[in-house]
Amino acid sequence: MRISEGAYENGGNLQSHAMERAFNALREFLHIAHHYNTRKILCVATSAVRDAPNKHEFLHRIKKELGLNIKVIDGKTEALLGAIAASNLLPIEDGVTIDIGGGSTELALIQKRRVIDTVSLDLGTVRLKELFFDNDAPIKQALAFIHNELAKIPPHFTSKTAVGIGGTIRALSKAIMAKNKYPLDKVHGFAFSISDEKKFIDKLISAPVLKLKKFHIKKDRYDTIKEGTLIFREVLKTVGAKDVITSGAGVREGVFLKDLLRNSNYLFPHNFEPSVKSLLDRFCIDEKTQKCHYRLSKKLYEALYSIFDERKEYEKVLLIAAKLLNIGIKVEFYEHHKHSSYIVLNDLQYNLTHKEIVTIAALVRFHKRKLPNEGFVKTFRELLPHENILNWLSFILSLAETLNKDLTCPNIAVSFADKKLHIHTTEPLYLAKEEIKNLQKPAAFAILFD
Template sequence: MAKVTAVIDIGSNSARMAVFKKTSRFGFYLLREEKSKVRISEGAYENGGNLQDFAIKRAIIALREFLFIAKSLKARKILCVATSAVRDAPNRSEFIKKVKNELGIKIKVIDGDKEAFYGGVAAANLLYEKNGVTVDIGGGSTELALIVNKKIENTISLKLGTVRLKELFFDKDDIEGARKFIKKEIEKLGKIFNSKKVFGIGGTIRALSQVIMKKTEYPLDILHGFTYGFEEQKNFLESILKMSDEELLKIGVKPERFDVIRPGTLIFLEILKYLGTKEVITSGVGVREGVFLTDLLRNDNYKFPNNFNPSVRTIMDVYNIDRKIASYETKIALEIFDLLKKDFELNDKYKMHLTYAIKLSRAGELIDFYEAHKHTDYILLNSLHYGFRHSDRLLISKIIRFHKRKKIKKREIEKFKNLLPKKEIVEKLCNIFWVAKLININLSMPDVKISKEKNKIIIEGPHLYLAKERSKSRELFFDLEIKNLV
């Protein structure tokens, strides 16, 4: 597979390009993302589905710019897919031929099930939850994929899209007509897709999540993985249907979404009600990531290996983290954790946070050794995109951020109180982290013996002189004795 791959998705409303760079077999990161509001479907639904000349021209201009960017980034592979508006257009072959002749880009028109599949592959591999239903609202259609234990069990495409409903109903101020149209179409779902958890994909759903984040004063500016209860937000979502443009702007909707946010919200509301959804998990990934991953994982049943996390691998690759040292220090931390967990009421779930905190703790050293813990905190909070809850990535980053402290100031974690455990738990995890790093202060990975007497942890082994000297300067929640065997 090419080291740099560009994926272009021509939707009914927007054309988007994502450029991915591989760091190893399964490690990768997003190198660049671009979007153009080409509105390839503009005027199509009122003209027998035919793509209009002005829309085609607009799309080709945007695609040419995308191509410049992709080639500048040394993309060796360009994958281009087109969805609802193009696949439904009687004159689609004319558009496809024009793009091929003028730009050399080969467009693959995908059907609704394939579009749903790509969204499902992205959600199944890059979100933290293993089971749920993806809902991907586009300009011309809405796709759903049923995911069971990270495997796509079923897909469906509905003729429900923001631009489609805008032109057919909302431009005529017929909201109730649109609602009836939606309800009739979603009857096709039957009972197969019922799910308490929905993975929300697409621009409309991301925009709604951003509005809810603003409304609830959510402490993190991270969209992918943002989760909210549907019942708690249902009335608010209903209110959006009747908001003026001025009111939409006030709650945080961007002007370019004014004309499609209402039809998109109505589609989403009716689908969530039909599915009996309790929780919405926002996905920052969709068709483009699905196309990329389908190519990357084509020989692996479209799934990453068990217990593999692409974000963790990418960080270790990019920041040249020594895997042997990381494994050694992780082993020390987990041994100490197991010895202390019963007496100090530490839940086993925190072993995961300690493990990743230790493994990735040296990322910030590439930027500045003296303030590495601060830089690593920022790197992890903003780079552990895939496979983690917001609460997980926050705790992992804060263990590193505060591990040098005797005490954490209450105000420093107060704003995260709904995402982090109690301050005392964070401090205990920081203490264990500090000792694990201390034992390997000279990077020799000494062969140590760790034991416990009452509330005292005893660590004995060679090359622990510096560790023993440094340990006297720190007050911990447990007693620590280090024996340097010369």
């Protein structure tokens, strides 16, 4: 909507063209909500509206003509909402969230997934653009303004990890991904080292607008990307961050989660995986078999992990892969492993690292007797574990599915010693025994049924 456009050069007052644009957008958003028979609508306004002397004119018109109540939230609440989204939807325990908007920048300190403190600064991309960049003011003046606001950040706001929220940081992360030919087309959860990208960030800030295309910046970000990146760079220095993880979720998701989790301290349970649950709800057609694959995979892993994963770093991804193994059947049976992998790569989003997502996709892609092939591994090599680890995980998943070939979910015990994998069971498992002969193994050992 860019409702703040023109406001900061006019005493903070919302301009008529920006209010009209926002009105039109809200009217059509309501059309969409009504189409889906939405029963509850949450609408909040942030910096531009809360700072505007004429905000009541805008809010009154929206209420009168559209019947929509807009809640104007303060800066600390805005920071809290972004932090709620980050702590629930990103694989982090600690960090400082940095949400750069048009009129303000919000920070929140997260420790052990809990929001400890928040701060809001009158420092935003549009505000900086209209006060300095549009007037061709020396960058020293903009920096002085930025540093004056950054002085308001409490000294305990420090963390090695910065969580980037908002359009500026997503655009910057996408540019870094394009520059580095990053193999996964997913900005949520993308992480980078600040020292690795410092030179790129500095060059972007000083680049002429007409050269921004060379930095992989899209046209709709030309007018504010330099301002936003300048703010981001200076905030990163202030909080002492070494690494950035990008959030595709922000205030919008925070509004929803704050309402949803209002009785649980705004947090999902510790081991809850929202994206995994979503995929299972939409694509799992055989819950009994899915649970069986999980149970068998866990037993096999417990018997074998000391060979390839002594610190048990990959148990989590293996067991998620076991749950999502056959979700592609909902699309088509014979090539379901390919569909499962595609769905995981593109729709597994929240609370997982990119390395975890790609590893899970590889495991479900190659669970049909074969180990991961070189083509797939080459494409995603920087995000995959060592080949030996990947092959063992893939083998365990394939063996678990094979043991349940007759869909009876057999009761088994597993042990490994002297290069022999013993599967103890009273079940005949004729089909499984025949198919196991064709399984590719990650090392030389025998599979024996006792």
